[in-house]
Amino acid sequence: MERRVRDATCRVYGxxxxxxxxxxxxxxxxxxxxxxxxxxWTDRKNLLVDSLVTTLATVADVDTGSxxxxxxxxxxxxxxxxxxxxxxxxxxxxxxxxxxxxxxETWDTWRExxxxxxxxxxRRGIERGDVPxxxxxxxxxxxxxxxxxxxxxxxxxxxxGADIEELAASMVDFVLAAAHA
Amino acid sequence: MERRVRDATCRVYGxxxxxxxxxxxxxxxxxxxxxxxxxxWTDRKNLLVDSLVTTLATVADVDTGSxxxxxxxxxxxxxxxxxxxxxxxxxxxxxxxxxxxxxxETWDTWRExxxxxxxxxxRRGIERGDVPxxxxxxxxxxxxxxxxxxxxxxxxxxxxGADIEELAASMVDFVLAAAHA
Numbered sequence: 001m002e003r004r005v006r007d008a009t010c011r012v013y014g015x016x017x018x019x020x021x022x023x024x025x026x027x028x029x030x031x032x033x034x035x036x037x038x039x040x041w042t043d044r045k046n047l048l049v050d051s052l053v054t055t056l057a058t059v060a061d062v063d064t065g066s067x068x069x070x071x072x073x074x075x076x077x078x079x080x081x082x083x084x085x086x087x088x089x090x091x092x093x094x095x096x097x098x099x100x101x102x103x104x105e106t107w108d109t110w111r112e113x114x115x116x117x118x119x120x121x122x123r124r125g126i127e128r129g130d131v132p133x134x135x136x137x138x139x140x141x142x143x144x145x146x147x148x149x150x151x152x153x154x155x156x157x158x159x160x161g162a163d164i165e166e167l168a169a170s171m172v173d174f175v176l177a178a179a180h181a
Numbered sequence: 182m183e184r185r186v187r188d189a190t191c192r193v194y195g196x197x198x199x200x201x202x203x204x205x206x207x208x209x210x211x212x213x214x215x216x217x218x219x220x221x222w223t224d225r226k227n228l229l230v231d232s233l234v235t236t237l238a239t240v241a242d243v244d245t246g247s248x249x250x251x252x253x254x255x256x257x258x259x260x261x262x263x264x265x266x267x268x269x270x271x272x273x274x275x276x277x278x279x280x281x282x283x284x285x286e287t288w289d290t291w292r293e294x295x296x297x298x299x300x301x302x303x304r305r306g307i308e309r310g311d312v313p314x315x316x317x318x319x320x321x322x323x324x325x326x327x328x329x330x331x332x333x334x335x336x337x338x339x340x341x342g343a344d345i346e347e348l349a350a351s352m353v354d355f356v357l358a359a360a361h362a
Contacts, residue, residue, distance in 0.1 A: 017277065020200040088280050094334060095272035096198065108337075115335060139328070139355045146331025147324035153275060154296060154323075156289075174320045174359045181358035 005030045005037055009051035014088025018100050021048060049106045052093055056081060062117075067125025068172055074118060075148050075168040082152035083159045094149065118145070135179040144175045186211045186218055190232035195269025199281050202229060230287045233274055237262060243298075248306025249353060255299060256329050256349040263333035264340045275330065299326070312360040325356045 008030035013021050023044050027034045041047040062070045081090045097107035122137045131140075148171065159167070189211035194202050204225050208215045222228040243251045262271045278288035303318045312321075329352065340348070 014280070016200055017198045019197055091276035091280060095276045098334070098337065099195070099269050099272065111335065136351070136355070138332075139351065142332045142335075143324040143328035143352070143356060146327030146329070147320070148327070150327025150330060151319075151323045153279070154292065156279065170317070170320065171324070174317070175324060177362035178355045178359035181362050 001032065001036065002040065005032060005040075005047075006051040006055055009047055010055055010086050010089040013048055013052075014086070014092060017092050017096055018048075018103065023047060045102045045106075049103065049110075052089060053110050055086060056090060056093075062121055063124065065128075067122065067128070067130035068176060070121045070125070071144060071172045071176070072165075072168050074121070075144060075171055076165055078145060078148045079152065079159070079164045079168055080161075082148065083164060087152070091153070115141075131176065131179045140175055140179055143178070144171060147171050147175070182213065182217070183221065186213060186221075186228075187232040187236055190228055191236055191267050191270040194229055194233075195267070195273060198273050198277055199229075199284065204228060226283045226287075230284065230291075233270060234291050236267060237271060237274075243302055244305065246309075248303065248309070248311035249357060251302045251306070252325060252353045252357070253346075253349050255302070256325060256352055257346055259326060259329045260333065260340070260345045260349055261342075263329065264345060268333070272334070296322075312357065316360040321356055321360055324359070325352060328352050328356070 005026060008026050012025045012029050016025070021044055023034055023037055023041075026047065027037055030037075037047065041050065062073050064070050064073070081087070093107070097103045097111075118141050119137050122131075122135075122140055125131050126133050126135065126137075148168075151167065151171075186207060189207050193206045193210050197206070202225060204215055204218055204222075207228065208218055211218075218228065222231065243254050245251050245254070262268070274288070278284045278292075299322050300318050303312075303316075303321055306312055307314050307316065307318075329349075332348065332352075
């Protein structure tokens with residue numbers, strides 16, 4: 001039941017954004033009663049943030065021993081949800097969450113934890129000598145993760161798993177070339 | 182009056198997104214009558230798209246003779262609206278427009294024209310020999326413009342004009358280093 005409600009939450013939010021988002025619409029979409037949603041989640045904010053955080057990618061534990069491989073996994077993960085069923089919810093949340101007073105704090109905390117994990121991944125690469133010590137961790141991550149988001153925003157066509165892995169590899173190679181220059 | 186209505190449109194849209202956007206709210210925000218808005222714009226879709234397209238950056242005519250300089254101007258332009266008064270409207274439109282059936286076509290057409298202009302800028306750089314001929318125009322633009330968007334999304338603090346120019350320069354140098362590698 002929880003999984004079904006979370007999936008319905010992401011679909012409804014993807015269609016309407018926060019201003020059209022309601023527990024009633026989620027109940028209808030999931031085919032469950034409102035009361036059973038309130039048994040588990042206190043309000044629409046709690047329901048939405050929990051569903052997105054549970055369902056979206058987490059990069060916290062990527063550590064293959066190779067920076068190139070770690071970054072490929074992270075970018076592939078991001079591209080998969082930008083090109084998958086959660087596309088609408090992920091796009092909206094990327095920009096809307098910080099603009100919405102009710103969502104800002106929880107979302108920023110979660111995004112911060114994701115950013116710290118990604119930064120730690122690049123720093124481990126620097127310590128291993130995978131990239132020079134003076135590389136800007138911020139530039140590497142902004143161009144890589146922003147590049148994945150931008151590519152998805154301007155590419156309405158679907159991409160299959162092989163295309164996504166190929167794209168992730170070429171983005172990582174491109175950015176690591178800059179890091180080595 | 183047109184300028185005042187367009188500015189009010191961007192502010193209202195930035196606060197509410199499409200599902201909360203109405204001509205009534207814009208009239209209230211601008212302090213004008215609804216009737217005078219309808220004299221100039223046929224409906225809320227027309228009002229929103231016209232206001233955003235008129236107000237947001239256009240990169241169509243950047244051609245300084247140097248790819249590095251052209252790209253710095255383009256990225257500075259993007260960062261200025263991501264960190265300026267239009268921030269909320271720009272963030273929302275970047276992701277929401279293509280998800281909203283009423284907005285998709287007009288917005289995609291405009292974005293496509295912007296993308297073609299940016300691609301032409303990079304191609305002129307290739308023809309002049311500013312970057313190698315085998316560079317991926319898509320990778321250059323996705324990482325650069327996506328990097329600017331991502332930086333703005335994860336940086337809630339304000340940036341002044343000098344900071345923005347410095348950031349734009351370091352992003353362009355980073356991506357051009359990849360293009361040369």
